[in-house]
Amino acid sequence: MARRLHASRTDGVDKNVWVEFTKLAADYKAVNLGQGFPDFSPPKFVQDAFCNAVSGGFQMHQYTRAFGHPPLVKNMAKFFSRIVGHEIDPFEDILVTVGAYQALFSAFQALIDEGDEVIIVEPFFDCYQPMVKMAGGKAVYVPLRPKADGAILSSGDWVLNPKELESKITPSTKAIVINTPNNPLGKVYKTEELQMIADLCIKHDMLCISDEVYEWLTYDGAKHVKIASLPGMWERTITVGSGGKTFSATGWKVGWAIGAGHIIKHMKTIHQNTVYHCATAAQEAVAQGFEREYEVFGTPESYFLQLPAMLYHKRNKLAACLQSVGLQPIMPEGGYFMIADISSVKVDLNDKRTEGESYDFRFVKWLTKEKGLATIPVSAFYSPEHSKEFDKYIRFCFVKEDSTLDAAGDILRKWSQAQ
Amino acid sequence: MNTARLVLNCTKFACYPANINCRRRLCTSQYMMSRHSHTKRIAGLDKNVWVAFTSVAADPSIVNLGQGFPDIPPPSYVKEALAKAASVDRMNQYTRGFGHPSLVKALSQVYGKVCERQIDPFKEILVTVGGYGSLFSTMQALVEEGDEVIIIEPFFDCYVPMVRMAGAKPVLIPLRLKPGKKQTITSADWYLDPDELSSKFNSRTKAIIINTPNNPIGKVFTREELQMIADLCIKHDTLCFSDEVYEWLVYRGHQHIKIATLPGMWDRTITIGSAGKTFSVTGWKLGWSVGPEHLIKHLQTVMQNTLYTCPTPLQEAVAQGLLLNLKMIDQPECYFSSLAEELEGKRDRMAAILQEAGMTPVIPEGGYFMLVDVTSLNQDLSHMDDDDAYDYKFVKWMIKEKKLAAIPVTAFVGDESKKQFEKYIRLCFIKQDSTLDAAEEILKNWSKI
Numbered sequence: 037m038a039r040r041l042h043a044s045r046t047d048g049v050d051k052n053v054w055v056e057f058t059k060l061a062a063d064y065k066a067v068n069l070g071q072g073f074p075d076f077s078p079p080k081f082v083q084d085a086f087c088n089a090v091s092g093g094f095q096m097h098q099y100t101r102a103f104g105h106p107p108l109v110k111n112m113a114k115f116f117s118r119i120v121g122h123e124i125d126p127f128e129d130i131l132v133t134v135g136a137y138q139a140l141f142s143a144f145q146a147l148i149d150e151g152d153e154v155i156i157v158e159p160f161f162d163c164y165q166p167m168v169k170m171a172g173g174k175a176v177y178v179p180l181r182p183k184a185d186g187a188i189l190s191s192g193d194w195v196l197n198p199k200e201l202e203s204k205i206t207p208s209t210k211a212i213v214i215n216t217p218n219n220p221l222g223k224v225y226k227t228e229e230l231q232m233i234a235d236l237c238i239k240h241d242m243l244c245i246s247d248e249v250y251e252w253l254t255y256d257g258a259k260h261v262k263i264a265s266l267p268g269m270w271e272r273t274i275t276v277g278s279g280g281k282t283f284s285a286t287g288w289k290v291g292w293a294i295g296a297g298h299i300i301k302h303m304k305t306i307h308q309n310t311v312y313h314c315a316t317a318a319q320e321a322v323a324q325g326f327e328r329e330y331e332v333f334g335t336p337e338s339y340f341l342q343l344p345a346m347l348y349h350k351r352n353k354l355a356a357c358l359q360s361v362g363l364q365p366i367m368p369e370g371g372y373f374m375i376a377d378i379s380s381v382k383v384d385l386n387d388k389r390t391e392g393e394s395y396d397f398r399f400v401k402w403l404t405k406e407k408g409l410a411t412i413p414v415s416a417f418y419s420p421e422h423s424k425e426f427d428k429y430i431r432f433c434f435v436k437e438d439s440t441l442d443a444a445g446d447i448l449r450k451w452s453q454a455q
Numbered sequence: 456m457n458t459a460r461l462v463l464n465c466t467k468f469a470c471y472p473a474n475i476n477c478r479r480r481l482c483t484s485q486y487m488m489s490r491h492s493h494t495k496r497i498a499g500l501d502k503n504v505w506v507a508f509t510s511v512a513a514d515p516s517i518v519n520l521g522q523g524f525p526d527i528p529p530p531s532y533v534k535e536a537l538a539k540a541a542s543v544d545r546m547n548q549y550t551r552g553f554g555h556p557s558l559v560k561a562l563s564q565v566y567g568k569v570c571e572r573q574i575d576p577f578k579e580i581l582v583t584v585g586g587y588g589s590l591f592s593t594m595q596a597l598v599e600e601g602d603e604v605i606i607i608e609p610f611f612d613c614y615v616p617m618v619r620m621a622g623a624k625p626v627l628i629p630l631r632l633k634p635g636k637k638q639t640i641t642s643a644d645w646y647l648d649p650d651e652l653s654s655k656f657n658s659r660t661k662a663i664i665i666n667t668p669n670n671p672i673g674k675v676f677t678r679e680e681l682q683m684i685a686d687l688c689i690k691h692d693t694l695c696f697s698d699e700v701y702e703w704l705v706y707r708g709h710q711h712i713k714i715a716t717l718p719g720m721w722d723r724t725i726t727i728g729s730a731g732k733t734f735s736v737t738g739w740k741l742g743w744s745v746g747p748e749h750l751i752k753h754l755q756t757v758m759q760n761t762l763y764t765c766p767t768p769l770q771e772a773v774a775q776g777l778l779l780n781l782k783m784i785d786q787p788e789c790y791f792s793s794l795a796e797e798l799e800g801k802r803d804r805m806a807a808i809l810q811e812a813g814m815t816p817v818i819p820e821g822g823y824f825m826l827v828d829v830t831s832l833n834q835d836l837s838h839m840d841d842d843d844a845y846d847y848k849f850v851k852w853m854i855k856e857k858k859l860a861a862i863p864v865t866a867f868v869g870d871e872s873k874k875q876f877e878k879y880i881r882l883c884f885i886k887q888d889s890t891l892d893a894a895e896e897i898l899k900n901w902s903k904i
Contacts, residue, residue: 039692041597041694041749041750041753042596042597042753042756043595043596043597043598043599043621043753044599045595045599046595046596046753046756046757049756049760050752050756052759054552054759054763055552055759058551071549073548073549074548075544075545075548076544077544077547078547083541083542083547086541086768087538087541087542090534090537090538090541091534091538094525094526094527094528094529095738096738097528097529097534097735097736097737097738097739098524098525098526098736098737098738099522099524099737099738100738102505102506133762134584134740134762134765134766135762135763135764137761137762137763138761138762141760141761141762145494145496145497146493146494146497147491147493147494148494149494149495149496150495163760163763166760167760170760171494243491272491284547285547285548286547286548286549287546287547287548287549287550287764287766287767287768288547288766288767288768289762289764289765289766298491299491301501302493302494302497304501305493305497305500305501306497308501308503308505308506309497309500309591309613309616309617309620310587310588310591310761311584311585311587311588311591311740311762312505312585312587312613313585313587313738313740314584314740315738315739315740315741315766315769316738316739317537317738317739317769318766318769
């Protein structure tokens with residue numbers, strides 16, 4: 037065909053780190069600590085709920101309410117109202133989406149126009165940037181930086197500079213995107229840090245998109261705080277959540293956006309012109325999951341306490357393993373991931389095929405191909421302007437069976453002995 | 456006046472808050488809310504016929520022949536395949552973004568056979584959230600400001616808002632009823648005027664959307680009709696988006712033809728299919744786009760920036776269902792043909808009931824909808840809201856007075872064609888016998904008060 041076919045909105049958003057690296061891990065059958073998904077099963081109660089839904093009446097296999105299956109939105113409203121401190125209307129204030137990914141997409145499409153600026157805190161989950169771009173917006177980056185004083189051992193040591201943040205705000209700034217607990221760093225923003233951001237949102241009349249998919253996964257007493265619960269923030273915040281991360285069922289792709297009705301309604305317009313409905317049975321299963329968790333909230337029965345307790349041990353195990361081979365992990369306060377500083381490791385990366393790529397990309401490819409261990413390069417989570425500063429870190433996912441972590445440990449030990 | 460209309464009536468920089476807290480601080484909140492107005496791309500796209508009618512019809516005392524979903528159960532092997540898939544650990548986690556490997560391989564086998572060509576499962580197929588998701592990915596990938604997209608009326612209602620959301624201009628052309636009195640009208644009596652169609656193409660035309668079998672009329676485009684469209688696509692170098700979600704639901708005497716199989720068309724066509732319609736599982740929301748790599752790759756780019764992957768266990772179950780039916784594809788047990796046979800009986804029954812009640816059905820050649828001309832009922836609706844077209848008024852009246860739900864057909868046409876279609880309502884007949892029995896009761900007693 038003679039003419040140019042593809043729409044310009046797809047320009048510059050075609051490369052994707054997951055497509056590249058998941059294929060690499062699969063091709064080399066590597067021990068996969070790369071992409072963020074559990075290699076263990078969802079909890080039994082939620083698997084049972086799915087099976088019950090599948091064998092339920094015919095309605096379970098036909099369209100449900102487009103903006104969210106009624107049992108799911110009702111259970112979520114009940115569950116989150118007491119956490120956010122605001123009476124959430126299940127039909128006005130919630131939109132169910134195909135994963136948190138689609139909630140983010142709908143938010144950007146509904147609220148970001150050509151020329152709008154969006155502040156993204158780095159390191160950021162990589163999709164924020166292409167989504168802002170596809171909406172015609174301009175991404176403005178503000179990095180979390182390790183504190184100047186002392187050893188940088190924890191994600192809590194990476195902070196935002198309030199003056200630097202405010203300096204990036206212009207009359208065109210429409211929104212700021214935050215992610216807490218953060219992927220890849222694992223930072224859990226403290227109330228004071230969120231208050232600082234909230235103050236700026238109110239002062240400059242900005243929206244806040246708060247990606248909280250890892251909300252239940254906090255360690256060492258760190259507390260997850262919802263920015264939407266701070267004064268003046270409910271009416272300007274979209275809180276994004278994930279059934280996949282909450283119930284260790286990433287393959288179900290059930291996510292949501294919760295916020296003030298006057299904002300959610302625009303996301304509904306996007307939703308009804310993009311996918312319209314989400315799968316019914318999966319929503320029914322997540323609805324039952326929330327019902328059960330509401331009943332046992334705060335008790336030892338709660339999956340929302342059991343999962344972080346289990347992951348805490350895996351986190352520590354992986355950190356010890358990395359330290360023992362000379363890699364320097366940054367201990368995450370929350371989330372699924374740990375980043376490690378690879379600058380002290382000397383490797384001969386003489387692969388001509390990766391020449392010209394950033395150091396961590398080359399290192400990760402080498403580690404996958406030569407040692408059979410898959411990870412993700414951290415500069416993938418940084419803007420072009422800052423990625424060079426942060427190309428000596430790689431990301432490990434520790435939400436894996438102990439046998440997977442042991443296998444990774446063996447690879448690292450053999451490698452360090454050989455050096 | 457509802458909130459949606461309020462928003463529509465506002466200029467870009469004023470927005471009425473719905474939240475009670477905000478009303479108290481109207482002055483400051485009006486300023487605040489001005490920054491929270493919606494983006495240009497969704498201006499005027501918030502209204503939707505489904506939003507208007509599905510909640511009304513959810514009342515269980517109403518016999519619902521409105522929205523297109525089966526109330527008959529899906530084949531049991533497909534539900535079993537889903538239960539089995541969900542019991543496998545790996546199946547509850549992310550799969551390949553552009554489509555679960557076993558599903559894209561099954562699709563490439565099924566469509567490879569039907570199209571009689573090798574289809575690359577990884578480069579020429581994208582799995583999406585329903586046929587709807589495929590339409591969206593296609594528009595976002597290939598349509599933009601400055602483009603025109605030809606849409607044939609009556610059209611599945613989302614085509615126009617999706618074209619507009621992509622920044623392009625919809626250009627509409629109606630199917631027209633052949634003149635001359637006939638005993639029974641069928642969907643084959645509706646045709647595209649070749650000269651009229653030709654006049655809609657110009658240098659800005661990026662694509663034409665066709666839907667065969669058509670929703671709502673049920674027309675199954677013939678090879679000659681598709682050839683006429685293909686000739687224009689090739690002459691003007693345009694793309695063709697072919698919505699074929701009802702591809703297996705074609706009744707005796709008719710054949711579903713894929714425009715992508717016509718000479719010169721594979722390289723410029725995206726063909727859309729649906730697991731929901733194929734296996735009577737609309738609530739699974741899985742669909743697919745099939746086409747040449749140089750087009751599909753852009754749809755894949757959209758996918759990786761919108762929702763990334765579709766649910767895994769559902770894809771695995773659909774793969775199993777496809778493989779099972781592929782084995783029996785030329786046999787009567789194959790669901791692709793057994794469903795059509797079952798529906799043909801329901802179609803004929805529905806048509807007879809409607810004729811008895813004094814209405815004029817348009818017998819569909821395919822799909823699971825039937826258009827019904829209600830002119831001869833002479834129903835007086837002058838007491839109702841003048842803003843609405845006749846069919847909207849008729850359907851609202853029918854739901855209230857007769858407890859029977861349908862969908863007004865002018866929801867599927869542009870303003871200029873409203874007069875041509877406002878005496879038609881759409882009924883869905885993929886319903887179990889008890890639902891059709893209930894509808895028959897209502898229609899039998901139509902003239903009684």
